[in-house]
């Protein structure tokens with residue numbers, strides 16, 4: 001009998017503080033989210049221009065940020081922005097939402113759309129390091145550290161929570177032409193024509209697509225590549241989390 005009482009006492013002693021802690025954390029995050037939603041509604045354009053202003057060098061990559069919903073769009077295509085000088089600029093990658101998600105490259109560009117979500121392309125800030133080397137930066141923490149403008153926009157939120165709040169505001173992003181983030185180990189495809197290592201074009205989180213293909217797209221990350229010598233060849237790599 002005594003053992004049971006000890007166990008009950010332990011559950012109460014340990015369980016109650018943990019529950020209180022979790023409830024407090026939940027309420028705290030709820031408040032942060034409310035403030036972040038307000039900032040997003042009123043100042044998303046200022047946030048985007050503040051991020052753009054961080055760049056010190058010619059951009060070599062782009063970030064696509066969810067802009068608005070367009071219920072009439074049923075396209076799945078991402079354009080390589082013209083503000084980046086690349087052999088693929090002004091062309092687009094189209095995804096066909098069936099089977100193994102076939103992709104193709106088209107000569108025109110259009111809105112960036114994943115179904116009814118439209119994405120806005122902005123240059124990934126490219127900064128100069130102390131060593132003189134240039135580097136693309138994708139870190140929200142660095143954006144806040146480098147932009148007093150962004151800090152001011154985010155000031156209704158406590159400094160310690162601004163990073164999480166800004167990540168929440170920007171949402172899942174699509175990376176174009178740089179900053180490849182492998183879900184598993186690096187896996188560059190080879191060109192079917194010349195057997196050369198292909199160049200990274202873009203990366204899309206699979207959960208942004210509806211689940212209408214033959215693999216678990218919501219658990220995947222989709223990477224698209226092309227060959228510098230054969231620019232009409234595109235291939236994709238799918239990795240799972």
Ligand SMILES: [Zn+2]
Nearest residue numbers: 191194227230
């Ligand atoms: Zn090739």
